[in-house]
Amino acid sequence: MSRSPSWPGSPQSDSPATTPDAGPLNVLWLQSGGCGGCSMSLLCADTPDFHALLRDAGVNLMWHPSLSLASGDEFLDLLEACLQGRTRLDVLCVEGALLRGPHGSGRFHLLAGTGRPMIDWVQRLASVARHVVAIGACAAWGGPSAIGVASGLNPTEACGLQYEDDHRGGLLGTDFQGQAGLPVVNVAGCPTHPGWVIDSLAALAAGEMAPTDLDPLGRPRLYADQLVHHGCTRNEYYEYKASAEKPSDLGCMMEHMGCKGTQAHADCNTRLWNGEGSCTRGGYACISCTEPGFQSPGHPFHTTPKLAGIPIGLPTDMPKAWFVALASLSKSATPRRVKLNAVADHPVVPPAVKKTRLP
């Protein structure tokens, strides 16, 4: 098996790197330096029977710290069986940042009962796993657990599996590939949407994930090829640049309230959370939690940094001159209804009643 670098998008990476094995996908889930929120989010999967959902997706969750009864020797026996090849380890899922401190020893986080650093277990298990999957921003990039990394303050030396903030490397290194040839699959988000996790594992179980199914940051394109802006209920306000000015306003939150939905790679407004919600539908700006470094944006989350009155973070794929021209044109054409409703907490001007039938 070749271990040469093969990053997403490289010419040789258009064929599936995985082949389905006989039997379900054996998944081992470890938690490291994080809040556990991605596991809690996973339990919000849109199903009345979580275990049946996994079973139907071809996933055998061998062990999870919150969902499994096995602990102590039984759990450690499983880890040894994976390392010795007696149990096939198809997917090593890691949730939480990898804590390398103090001084690279990893001893800030020892795996209970072993006296060995968690980073040591992760490195050894990753070397035998067919796939390694980072669950959430912390495991992918370091995330909130490495909040000071951009300013050189990272006392726990937290990092992601294959990234440290937005630099490739992390615990496993730039060139790491699982035994099946994929780099670390970064199911990034804070927390992850349960659908992103389940669909990614299902794709791996079906042998349907190739390097070309990952974006340039290793995120599954099944969710990362979308923008949060797609499907946002505030799109009419965005079109007319009718902007919210305070929390609870109905208008678009890009101009004043810090929304990065036009730049954030995720399908939160088309897949929805808990079947019905999203940050922007709940009145909160998207802070682009699927992006490395989102936790330290360099400005308060709820404000939009501007230069000469123009937001610095312009929509993805839109040149600045176009945005400025479009914004001034659309502001001059904003209907009264949209303008007034944008700064209210409920629609104060209803749409006009109009016949749409041809005469």
Ligand code: SF4
């Ligand atoms: S609130 Fe954010 S996601 Fe919604 S329309 Fe405005 S910029 Fe797009």
Ligand code: SF4
């Ligand atoms: S809307 Fe933005 S901040 Fe909220 S979960 Fe989605 S990507 Fe993250």
